[in-house]
Amino acid sequence: MPKLTTKNKKANSENYIKFLGTAGAxxxxxxxxxxxxxxxxxxxxxNVLIDPGPGSIVRCSISKPKLDPTTLDGIILTxxxxxxxxxxxxxxxxxxxxxxxxxxxxxxxxxxxxxxxxILAHTRSFPxxxxxxxxxxxxxxxxxxxxxxxxxxxxxETYGLKFLFDKLTVALIADTRYFPGIEDYYKSDIVIINxxxxxxxxxxxxxxxEEARQIIRNINPAMAILTHFGMSMxxxxxHDLAEELKANTGINVVAAYDxxxxxxx
Numbered sequence: 001m002p003k004l005t006t007k008n009k010k011a012n013s014e015n016y017i018k019f020l021g022t023a024g025a026x027x028x029x030x031x032x033x034x035x036x037x038x039x040x041x042x043x044x045x046x047n048v049l050i051d052p053g054p055g056s057i058v059r060c061s062i063s064k065p066k067l068d069p070t071t072l073d074g075i076i077l078t079x080x081x082x083x084x085x086x087x088x089x090x091x092x093x094x095x096x097x098x099x100x101x102x103x104x105x106x107x108x109x110x111x112x113x114x115x116x117x118x119i120l121a122h123t124r125s126f127p128x129x130x131x132x133x134x135x136x137x138x139x140x141x142x143x144x145x146x147x148x149x150x151x152x153x154x155x156x157e158t159y160g161l162k163f164l165f166d167k168l169t170v171a172l173i174a175d176t177r178y179f180p181g182i183e184d185y186y187k188s189d190i191v192i193i194n195x196x197x198x199x200x201x202x203x204x205x206x207x208x209x210e211e212a213r214q215i216i217r218n219i220n221p222a223m224a225i226l227t228h229f230g231m232s233m234x235x236x237x238x239h240d241l242a243e244e245l246k247a248n249t250g251i252n253v254v255a256a257y258d259x260x261x262x263x264x265x
Contacts, residue, residue: 014042015265018039018042018259018261018262019258021035023053024195024227024228025083025231026083028234032055037055038050038051039051048072049091050077051174053083054082056086057069064259069094070095073103073104073141074105075091076106077106077109080109088108099123105127106131108133109133110132135151135159136150146163152175153177153205154177155205161174168222170264171186173207174194175196177207178215183215190221192225192256195226196228197233198236209241216251217249223254224252238256242254242255
C-alpha cells in the first residue's frame with residue numbers, strides 16, 4: 001500500500017499526492033491557521049493541481065523541494081468558493097508561463113465560468129482547453145484518469161473526484177452535505193474527506209465528524225485521510241480524532257497536515 005512521507009528527494013520522479021494546504025472554511029483560511037494551497041497530484045510524469053486556494057503558488061515555492069507550477073499539465077476545480085479557487089488564475093498563468101505557452105487543461109464546474117465566474121476572461125485563452133465537469137463522467141489528462149461520480153449538495157456546483165491509478169483508486173469527497181448513498185459513489189482504496197465541522201451545523205452544507213465516521217465505516221478503505229479542517233475540527237485536534245477513528249473502525253485513518261505527501265505506486 002502507499003506510504004506517507006515528508007521526504008521529497010525524488011519529488012520530480014515519484015508518484016505522489018501532496019497536500020499543499022489543509023485549511024477549510026473561512027476563518028481557518030483567513031487566519032491561515034492551516035494553509036489553503038490545494039492538493040498536488042503527480043503520476044507517471046503528469047502533474048495536476050486540485051483546488052488552488054489562497055497562497056497556492058506560495059506553497060509551491062516553499063515546498064521542499066519546490067514544486068514548479070510551469071510543469072503542471074492540468075488544474076481541477078471541485079467548486080468555485082474562494083478557499084478552493086482564489087489562485088486559479090495565478091496557477092493558469094504559471095502553467096502557461098504567463099500565457100506565452102498555450103498548454104494544459106483546466107477542469108471546472110460550469111458556474112465557475114458562467115455565473116459570477118472565478119476564471120478571468122483574459123486567462124481563458126491560455127490553456128489548451130477548459131472542460132466543464134459533469135456528474136458521472138470520466139476524464140483524463142496525460143497519464144492521470146479521474147471521474148466525477150456525483151454532484152454534491154453544496155451552495156454552488158460541486159463535484160467529488162475519483163482517481164483511477166493503475167494499482168489503486170483514490171477518492172476525494174469534496175465539500176458537501178451528507179446524503180444517503182454517498183459512500184457508494186466513493187468506494188476506493190484510499191478516501192480523502194473534506195471535514196470542516198466537528199459537530200453538526202444544521203443548514204450548512206459540510207460534513208461533520210460523526211458523518212465522516214459513518215462514511216469511513218461504510219467505504220472500508222485501506223486508508224482514510226481527513227483534511228480541509230474548520231475551526232471546530234482544529235480545536236478538537238484532528239490528529240487525536242484520527243487516532244480515535246482508527247481505534248474505533250480498525251481502518252488506517254490519518255489527519256493530513258500542510259506539506260504531507262502520500263507516495264503511491
